[in-house]
Amino acid sequence: MDLHPHASAAPGVGAAWPSLHRLDALLGRSVEALAALIVVVEIFVLGAGVVSRYAFHAPLVWSDELASILFLWLSMLGAVIALRRGEHMRMTGLVARVSPVARGQLNALALAAGLAFLALIWHHAIDYAIEEQMIVTPALEISNAWRAASLPTGITLMIIAALLRLVRDHSWREIVIALGLAALVVALFYGLGTSLKPLGKLNLIVFFVFGVGFSVLLGVPIAFSFALATFGYLALTTSTPMLAMVGRLDEGMSHLILLAVPLFVFLGALIEMTGMAKAMIAFLASLLGHVRGGLSYVLIGAMYLVSGISGSKIADMAAIAPVLFPEMKARGAKEGDLLALLSATGAQTETIPPSIVLITIGSVAGVSIAALFTGGLLPAVVLGACLCFVVWLRSRDEDLSAVPRVPAREIVKAGLIALPAILLPFVIRAAVVEGVATATEVSTIGVAYSVVAGLVIYRCFDWRRLYPMLVETAxxxxxxxxxxxxxxxMAWALTQSGFSRDLGAIMANLPGGAWGFLAVSIVAFVILGSVLEGIPAIVLFGPLLFPIARQVGVNDVHYAMVVIFAMGIGLFAPPFGVGYYGAAAVSRINPDAGLKYIGGYMIALLVGLVLVAAIPWISTGFLK
Incomplete structure (x- = not known):
């Protein structure tokens, strides 16, 4: 996630035009209100489907179809909000290190690159919506254009939002240079179109290695980096109609299982707002606070319990660090060690259900979500135990003579208070495994559970925060x-090029068979996690590598755990892992302070990862 400011060092040209600010504010309020409303409707539609099917044995045949239509609209409107607010994921390692003047120019260039793709794909999206007009949905019996229209609508709104943001945040000089460079690059590639086709598969390196790598390095949002490279490759080196690319965008964004993403994001916000996360942490602190390194163990345990629900590791950390860190510092803990451990727990808890990463990998790789939910618990315990060992080594000399042991009665009381919160992840998992709800629908059970717990048990429910939470979710x-x-x-384009077939042949013939394949996968996903973040790496390479894993005899769930942990280690390891800097931002600790301490925790995570890779039972032992 981009954690750095976007604004130019110079004042934006929009400062002289108040009407543009009013237009920008109107766009923001309108899109945010509509997106928030869709989130609420989605919760009620899916919740009604669960109740109707499970309680009354009368399934609502139209609920999934309506939810799917609304979901694509939510995705596109959410993308508009993220673009307007500068919240699209991007790599900011270079951008953060240059001068303010250069940073402003790079930020303007990133916006211009996104604008270039949106402008190029715009009329193809309109054509796609027109084509879909002839298709009638089976349950609601309405034209599929109602659904497909979200694509050109969202793209149009993103173009407007990007232009307004350019004017709002950047000087004329930055705008002209950025738009000029973007136009020049597009014109250059179109001019070279006839020269590129004879290169054959070398174009994969031109577009997907150099093109994606260069744009990601410059801070172009990852989504637009992928999209620009894919559009350029298909348009300039193949005869594929661009309607096919719009169709793949639609396919990727509207898979019904991914509807769990916004609902679990909202659920995570509810857990923090209702005090459930705080109750869990208080119980663990009362249980272990008097032990050497006790609060570090609490941090590891709290991340295990809270993690995976919010959809954002930053949100998980934000729920825990402010509660624990002040007391840990008061006991003499080093700031750098706190940051290092917080970052390490981010990687350790990537497989805790109902993790958004698990849902994503299940969707793109065709792996059972219920199996992933079951298989993800024990591997995280193994990596957590490895982290606990490092904590034990580092805290053997800690002086806790002034820290009293909490009476057993208080521990029991704290446990009873925390029990409803602790049970939530298990309720969610049980609902999926026992067939009460699908992985998509189960989040509505969690939302209802959290609302009741917040209102009735914890008496902590701030109605004023609901709307901002809904907007953040979108x-x-x-x-x-x-x-x-x-x-x-992008993955579809790579498949059409024959790359996946070639990759499969290479990976399947690696020395060492399954073990060689796992070793190469670990190295590859550590690198990918540090560069692309987790979800992009999983979505891009999951469909390519999982069939190969099956071919060499690696269980789907086992392989999922290995690649998710490898990706997580890359994501949270400095100097490139953006998750590490997210942990620093949440904890308000200088990133440099953690570099001295992070090595031991990363070694522990790698040891745990090797154990998970070497012992498949850790991931598959509890599968039915």
Whole structure:
């Protein structure tokens, strides 16, 4: 996630035009209100489907179809919100290190690159919506254009939002240079079109290695980096109609299982708002606070319990760090060690259900969500135990003579208070495994559970925060789903080129068979996780590598755990892992402070990962 400011060092040209600010504010309020309303409607539609089917044995045949239509609209409107607010995921390692003047120019260039793709795909999206007009949906019996129209509508609104943001945040000089460079690059590639076709598969390197790599390095949002490279490859080196790319974007963004993304994001916000996360942490602290390194163990345990629900590791950390860190610092803990451990737990808990990463990998790789939910629990315990060992080594000399042991009665009381919160992840998992609800629908059970717990048990429910939470949900959903759509189109282009077949042949013939394949996968996903973040890496390479894993005899769930942890280690390891800097931002600790301490935790995670890879039972032992 982009954690750095976007504004130019110079004042934006929009400062002289108040009407543009009013237009920008109107666009923001309108799109945010509509997106928030769709989130609410989605919750009620899916919840009604669960109640109707399970309680009354009368399934609503139209609920999934309506939810799917609304979901694509939510994804596109959320992408508009994320673009307007600068919340699309991008790599900011270079952008953060240059001067303010250069940073402003790079930020303007990133916006211009996104604008270039949106302008290029715009009329193809309109054509796609017109084509879909002839299709009638089976349950609601309405034209599919109602659904497909979300694509050109969202693209149009993103173009407007990007232009307004350019004017709002950047000087004329930055705008002219950025738009000029973007236009020049597009014209250059179109001019070279006839020269590129004879290159054959070398074009994969031109567009998907150099093109994606260069744009990601410059801070172009990952979704637009993928999309631009895919559009350029298909348009300039193949005869594929661009309607096919729009179709792949649609396919990637509208898979019904991914509807779990916004609902779990909202559920995570509810858990924090209702005090459930705080109750869990208080119980663990009362249980272990008097032990050497006790609060570090609490941090590991709290991340295990809270993680995976919000859809954002930053949100998980934000729920825990402010509660624990002040007391840990008061006991003499080093700031750098706190940051390092917080970052390491982010990687350790990537497989805790109902993780958005698990849902995504199940969707794109065709793996059972219920199996992933079951298989993800024990591997995270193994990596957590490895982290606990490092904590034990580092805290052996800690002086806790002034820290009293909490009386057993208080521990029991804290446990009873925390029990409803602790049970939530298990309720969610049980509902999926026992068939009460699908992985998409189960989030509505969690939402209802959290609302009741907040109102009745914890008496902590701030109604004023609901609307901002709904908007944040839409924004994060749009950012995630636009990446998934772009990566789906990119993976399809790679498949059509024959790359997946060639990759399969190479990977299947690696020395060492399954073990060699796992070793190469670990190295590859550590690197990918540090560069692309988790979901883009999973969506892009999951469909390519999972069939190969099956071919060499690696269980789907086992392989999922291995690649997710490898990706997580890359994501949270400095100097490139953006998750590490997210942990620093949440904890308000200088990133440099953690570099001295992070090595031991990363080694522990790698040891845990090797154990998970070497012992498939850890991932598959509890599968039915």
């Amino acid at each position: 924004s994060l959903t749009g950012a995630i789903l636009l990446i998934i759509g772009s990566a789906t189109a």
